[in-house]
Each structure stands twice: as structure tokens, then as C-alpha cells.
Amino acid sequence: MMIEAKNINFYYGNFHALKGINIAIPANTVTALIGPSGCGKSTFLRLFNRMNDTIENAKLTGECLVNGQNIYDKTVQVDALRKNVGMVFQKPNPFPKSIYENVAYGLKVNGVSDKKYIAERVEQSLVAAALWDEVKDKLHQSAFALSGGQQQRLCIARALAISPSVLLMDEPASALDPISTSKIEELIHGLKEKYTIVIVTHNMQQAARVSDKTGFFMYGELIEYSDTKKMFLNPENIQTQNYITGRFG
Amino acid sequence: MKHTELEIQELKIQVKQMWNLVIAQLSKTKIALLENNTALALEVISQEKRVNAYELKIESDCENYIALYSPVAVDLRLALSLIKVSNTLERIGDFAEGIARHTISQECKTIDVKIIEDLGIEKMIDIVLEMLLDGYIAFETENTKLTEKIMSLDIQVDELYKNGFYILAEYIKENPLETMCALRLIIILRKVERIGDHCNNIIEDIVFYVDAEVLKHNNKTSLK
Numbered sequence: 354m355m356i357e358a359k360n361i362n363f364y365y366g367n368f369h370a371l372k373g374i375n376i377a378i379p380a381n382t383v384t385a386l387i388g389p390s391g392c393g394k395s396t397f398l399r400l401f402n403r404m405n406d407t408i409e410n411a412k413l414t415g416e417c418l419v420n421g422q423n424i425y426d427k428t429v430q431v432d433a434l435r436k437n438v439g440m441v442f443q444k445p446n447p448f449p450k451s452i453y454e455n456v457a458y459g460l461k462v463n464g465v466s467d468k469k470y471i472a473e474r475v476e477q478s479l480v481a482a483a484l485w486d487e488v489k490d491k492l493h494q495s496a497f498a499l500s501g502g503q504q505q506r507l508c509i510a511r512a513l514a515i516s517p518s519v520l521l522m523d524e525p526a527s528a529l530d531p532i533s534t535s536k537i538e539e540l541i542h543g544l545k546e547k548y549t550i551v552i553v554t555h556n557m558q559q560a561a562r563v564s565d566k567t568g569f570f571m572y573g574e575l576i577e578y579s580d581t582k583k584m585f586l587n588p589e590n591i592q593t594q595n596y597i598t599g600r601f602g
Numbered sequence: 603m604k605h606t607e608l609e610i611q612e613l614k615i616q617v618k619q620m621w622n623l624v625i626a627q628l629s630k631t632k633i634a635l636l637e638n639n640t641a642l643a644l645e646v647i648s649q650e651k652r653v654n655a656y657e658l659k660i661e662s663d664c665e666n667y668i669a670l671y672s673p674v675a676v677d678l679r680l681a682l683s684l685i686k687v688s689n690t691l692e693r694i695g696d697f698a699e700g701i702a703r704h705t706i707s708q709e710c711k712t713i714d715v716k717i718i719e720d721l722g723i724e725k726m727i728d729i730v731l732e733m734l735l736d737g738y739i740a741f742e743t744e745n746t747k748l749t750e751k752i753m754s755l756d757i758q759v760d761e762l763y764k765n766g767f768y769i770l771a772e773y774i775k776e777n778p779l780e781t782m783c784a785l786r787l788i789i790i791l792r793k794v795e796r797i798g799d800h801c802n803n804i805i806e807d808i809v810f811y812v813d814a815e816v817l818k819h820n821n822k823t824s825l826k
Contacts, residue, residue: 535604542605561670562606585669 354418355380355519355549356401361415363396365408370396372573374415378566380518383541383550385560385581388570389601394553397570398521401551402438403431419519436463439512443524445504447496447511452479452488455496455507459515474514481547482510483540502533506540513548520544522552526559538563557597561585569593606671610680613663614741617684617691620656621738624691625731627653627698628797632727635705635790636718646702653695660688676811683811687741690800690807694734697793697800704790710783717773717780721766721787726794729755729762733801740808749817752805759798766791 356378363371371393378384386394399405400417403424416423424434436459447455456475465471475492479485484506488499496507505525512520522541526534541550541563554560560567561581568578569590577584577593588594595601603611627646634643664685667673673681704710718724733755736748767788774784806817 539604558672561672582666582670586665 354378355420356551357416357418358397358400359416359418361397361400361413361417363393363400363405363414364410364412366410370573371400374575376568376575376578378549378551380549381545381547382565383545383552383563384566384568385564386551386553386568386570387555387557387560387596388576389596390555392570393573394568394570395523398523398551398553399440401519401521402435402440404440406431436515437517438519438521439515439517440521441505441508441512441523441525444528445501445508447499447504447507450496451493452496452499452507453492456510456514459511463515475510478510478514479507481513481544482506483536483543484510500533502529502536505529505533505537509537509540509544513544518549520548520550522550524553524555527555534559557585569596571596609667609671610673610677613660613667613681613684616656616660616663617688618738618742620653620660620688620691621734621741623649623653623656624695624698625734625738627695628727628731628734631698631701631705632724632731634702635727636724638705638712640706643702643705647699650695650699653692657688657692661685664688676814679811679814683807686807687804690804694797694800697797701790701793704786707786710786713783713787714777714780717769717784717787720769720773721791722762723766723787723790723794726759726762726791726798729759730794730797730801733759733798734804737801737804737808740805740812744812746805746809746812749805749809753802756798756802759795763791763795 354377356376358374358376361371361374362369374397386398388394396405400413401419401424405411405413413425417425419434419438422429424438448458450458453475456478457471460471460474476485476489479488484503487503488507491498496504499507505528509520509525525541526537529537538559541552544550545565552560552564564581566578567581567584569576569584569588569592571592577588577590579589584593585597588597592601627649630642630646633639634646664681668678668681671677733752736752736755740746740748740752770784770788770791774781777784809815809817
């Protein structure tokens with residue numbers, strides 16, 4: 354398994370945000386996490402590149418494993434972890450730099466100075482993010498000149514440049530129009546050949562379209578985790594059924 | 603091509619494979635019946651399982667497609683049509699198998715060649731085969747211009763079926779010892795006539811998919 358959670362409990366102060374989560378996510382799959390607002394799915398996603406570390410009064414128990422290693426082990430360096438576990442956020446967040454520099458940034462801060470290698474990685478990453486054809490003639494223009502959908506694919510290219518094995522995506526298409534959303538979904542579908550992808554989404558149709566496995570969270574609990582086909586055709590839990598059919602609440 | 607489009611293309615390929623199998627089943631049934639070919643009849647009977655398997659697989663894949671991709675407009679119409687067409691093809695496969703079983707019946711080992719000619723069974727089966735093939739072409743090309751032709755062929759099949767009744771009634775009067783064979787021939791005629799009806803249903807489903815028009819229960823003569 355590429356990603357495993359073993360009896361994860363997470364607290365924001367006294368608030369018990371994640372309750373005894375156990376999950377095993379295979380490599381080279383897309384896993385969608387769905388559930389109502391405040392159910393804990395984003396909190397859970399952010400655990401896997403330690404984005405919750407700096408939150409005051411937060412407490413974690415249990416084990417988060419990536420490739421068999423507990424990423425909360427004292428020997429694990431957060432910088433090294435984030436090279437292996439990339440993250441893409443809801444709102445595209447390019448740096449105030451050129452398109453080229455955005456993608457090259459991660460390599461440079463990790464000490465890569467070989468210009469030829471950097472140029473190759475920039476091109477490979479933009480190709481992988483399905484953006485190369487649209488930007489190859491304007492690599493040195495500002496990233497802010499791109500559309501929202503292009504900026505999001507740029508952020509994905511930036512994450513891919515440092516060759517992670519896991520890509521975490523928190524609502525990566527929720528701020529985008531349907532055409533850009535479709536491009537991101539197609540991209541996610543293609544990327545699973547090389548990466549293990551976990552995506553949080555409020556859009557159930559998107560979860561169904563792009564993922565191999567789906568986890569349904571509610572009130573901090575993982576109610577059901579199964580193959581997406583099964584989840585959307587014949588869920589085991591009545592709460593899952595009520596949520597995906599819109600009867601929830 | 604997007605992965606959602608690839609999924610629906612794969613479904614269409616499966617339906618076309620099933621269609622070809624059913625055409626082959628019916629063609630073999632015709633030869634088995636006309637040439638009293640037991641081996642070919644047994645082959646049709648054994649192949650019926652494959653037709654059934656296609657139906658189950660296509661239904662399941664269409665369910666998954668609808669559940670996962672929430673298709674709308676032409677994609678939704680196509681998914682619904684694929685389910686119906688595969689159900690109908692399975693029924694046609696059943697009829698072909700049924701005719702093959704009558705062909706090897708022990709109660710009527712040799713059917714009078716002349717009565718088969720008089721009934722025009724070969725012509726009836728040729729017509730429904732043509733309807734089945736035209737339906738395939740309409741589906742393959744997403745073109746419904748063959749609709750009127752298919753529906754008029756069904757009328758020809760219906761007329762041959764009705765005439766066959768009178769011919770068989772006379773035949774039984776003149777050859778009372780052949781009553782069992784004659785009854786079997788009525789059943790075969792009925793099955794071929796039903797295949798014609800099902801080919802009609804298929805083209806209606808294709809019209810629904812391609813043109814978003816509902817022809818069901820409309821007067822056939824009202825077609826443009």
C-alpha cells in the first residue's frame with residue numbers, strides 16, 4: 354500500500370475531528386474523499402504531508418504511513434516528505450514569477466542547479482500537466498497571465514517537477530469552469546499511471562468520474578471506503594446511500 | 603478522446619459484437635432449418651450462452667457508466683438505448699435458439715420441403731436478417747434513414763406470417779398425419795414474426811438515441 358492510516362484520531366483542541374480512521378490506499382490509483390462540509394476529509398488529506406503540524410492545540414494519535422514509513426516519526430524531515438508528497442489546493446496559487454520559474458522553483462530550492470536538467474524537468478512537468486502546448490511559447494511570461502484552469506494545471510506541474518510519488522488534491526477544480534474542470538479531471542485520470550492521487554471533492558459526480566476508490570466521511574468518521582463503482586452503484590452503508598443520493602439531512 | 607468517451611465507445615463495441623453474434627446465430631438457424639442440419643442447430647443452441655453473457659455484461663457496464671459518469675443528452679440516450687438494444691438482441695438470440703430446437707425435434711424428423719417453400723420461411727428469415735443488418739448499419743453510422751425501410755420490411759414479415767396461417771390450416775386438413783409438424787411450423791413462423799417486431803423495436807431505440815424522437819406506439823404509416 355502506498356498510503357495507510359492506522360487508527361488515526363485528530364483533535365483541534367477539544368474538538369475530535371477524526372475518529373479512529375483506518376484506510377489503505379493502493380499505489381497508482383485515484384482515491385476520492387467525499388462527505389459534507391466539516392466531516393474531516395480535508396483534515397485527513399492534509400495529514401499526509403503534515404500540513405496540520407503548525408496548527409495550535411492540534412493533536413494526532415495513530416499512524417500515517419507513506420510507502421510503509423510513519424511520516425510522523427521523529428526521523429522524518431518535513432521538507433523531504435513534501436518532495437515525495439505533493440499538494441494542490443482549491444484555489445490556484447502560482448508564485449508571482451514566470452511560468453518557467455514556477456515549475457523550476459521546487460527543483461531550485463532543493464539544490465538542483467543544472468540548467469539543462471531543470472529545463473528538461475520543466476518541459477516534462479508541463480507536458481504531464483497537459484499545459485505544455487498552451488504555454489511553450491510564453492514560458493517567461495507571468496504565471497498570473499494564465500486563466501484559472503491553466504494556473505491550476507501550472508500548480509500541478511509545479512508539484513510534479515520534484516517527482517513526488519503521491520499527489521494530494523484538495524478540491525482542485527471547485528473554482529474552475531466546466532471546461533477547465535474537464536481538463537483537470539482528464540489530467541488526474543492520466544496521472545495515476547505514475548502517481549498515487551488522493552483528491553478531496555464536494556462534487557460527487559467528479560469523484561465518480563475520476564476515482565478508482567472512494568472514501569465517504571461523516572462527523573469525523575470514515576463511514577465507507579470501497580471501489581468507486583461499488584460505492585456509486587451499491588453502497589453498503591445507508592448513510593453513504595443517503596448522502597450520494599442527496600437524501601442526506 | 604476523453605476517458606468518459608472511451609468508456610461509451612467500448613460499450614458500443616460490445617453491442618456491435620453481440621449484434622454480429624446474433625446475426626450469425628440467426629443465419630445458422632436458417633441453414634439448420636432449411637437443410638435439416640442437426641450439427642448446426644446444436645451449435646446455435648450451445649452458442650446461446652454467449653449471447654446471454656453479452657447481455658449481462660452490457661447491462662452491468664451501462665449501469666456503471668450511468669452511475670459513474672452521470673451522462674446527459676445524447677450520452678444518456680445512448681446508454682439507455684444500449685441497455686434496451688442488448689435486451690432485444692438477447693430476445694432475438696432466444697428465438698434463433700428456439701427455432702434451432704424445433705429443427706432437431708424428434709416429433710417431426712422430416713418436414714415436407716414443399717410446405718416450407720409455400721410458407722416462404724426462407725424469405726421471412728432473409729427479411730428479418732436484412733432488418734437486423736440494417737439496424738446494425740443505422741447504429742454504426744448513427745443514421746436513421748433506414749428506419750422507414752426496416753418498418754416496411756416488418757409489415758412484409760407480418761403479411762407472410764398471416765398467409766402462413768391459412769396455408770398451414772389447409773395443409774393440416776389435407777395431411778392430418780403431419781399435424782405435429784404443422785404445429786411446429788406455426789411456432790417457427792411466430793418466432794420469425796416476433797424477430798421482425800424486435801428489429802422494429804431496435805430501430806425505434808436507435809431513433810431515440812440519434813434523433814431524440816419517440817416512435818413507440820406511433821402509427822407506422824405516420825413516418826415521414
